[in-house]
Amino acid sequence: MDTLKDFLFLKANVAAEFNPFDEREYLVIQTYPRDQSLRVSKRSFDYESAKSYEIIVNMAHDCSSFGLRIFHNSKLWTVDFEGNPESISLEQDWKIAEKYFQPCCTNDVECEVNICQCSYPYFSTLRVDISDTGEYSSHLRLETCLVDDNSREIDHCPNCNCALIVEEDEDEDEDDLDETESTPLACIGCDNYHGQYYGGNMLVCGIHARGWDGENCPDYQQ
Ligand SMILES: [Zn+2]
Incomplete structure (x- = not known):
């Protein structure tokens, strides 16, 4: 019928x-x-x-x-x-809701549709405030923008679950970063050395996640 x-x-x-x-x-x-x-x-x-x-x-x-x-x-x-x-498939024929195509940027608000590495589109709003004393502060909000799922605040991609916001807390991380910015002495030339950051923490290697104290690591391998 x-x-x-x-x-x-x-x-x-x-x-x-x-x-x-x-x-x-x-x-x-x-x-x-x-x-x-x-x-x-x-x-x-x-x-x-x-x-x-x-x-x-x-x-x-x-x-x-x-x-x-x-x-x-x-x-x-x-x-x-x-x-x-x-x-x-991670790629889909995403349909973005009409309202996200409307211009919405102002002097202190930047908005745009971004695309996750997996193809999923999401909407970001970056608001910058300047205090009376001249200090900048910014607030980033990410939300879903699909026809059938929109206006929902997210920090991970709903499609592939990867983190969309990388926290950068300068005061807290500054010391850690200084310490681990270069390859630790014990790891130079070691095959096991990994040295990638995950959520602000460096995974030094698979055996000693936080690295080896001192110069002679027992698992050094060349
Ligand atoms: Zn994704």
Whole structure:
């Protein structure tokens, strides 16, 4: 039976907005650099031709990369070697709510739609206050901006769960940073040395997370 929604879908522009792709349609999308909206490079129902297009287009572009996805259950999925949906893709055809396209920046408020490394768009508002004594303070607020999920304050990406705000508390971290800024003496040249920061703390290596006191680490390896 026809419902009101079925009639709506007769209008091409409405239908495209609700559901621009067809079930089991293959899409070759640009996965890097990312854009606010999905960049579809090729659409096809034929797995082999979509797959070979993906390989060619990746060879032809040095600064962009492309991935093959399949549209299934209203979502994009990665594709297994037989062309079937494998797992939910991190990239989706995100729909940003209309209100986030309105200009909202003022002298002391900067707002924009950002994109997480996984393709998820979110909205950031940076408010800068200047006190009477001339001191700056800033407040960053991140929120969801999708049609079906917006205005919700977030600090992690709802799609891939990566941290979107890196806390920089200068007063507290200053001493730590000075100490660990360069490679610790005991670790210079060691294969186990890792030295990456996670949430403001350096993971020195997998064996001694906080490093080795002194110059001769028992696990030094070259
Ligand atoms: Zn993400």
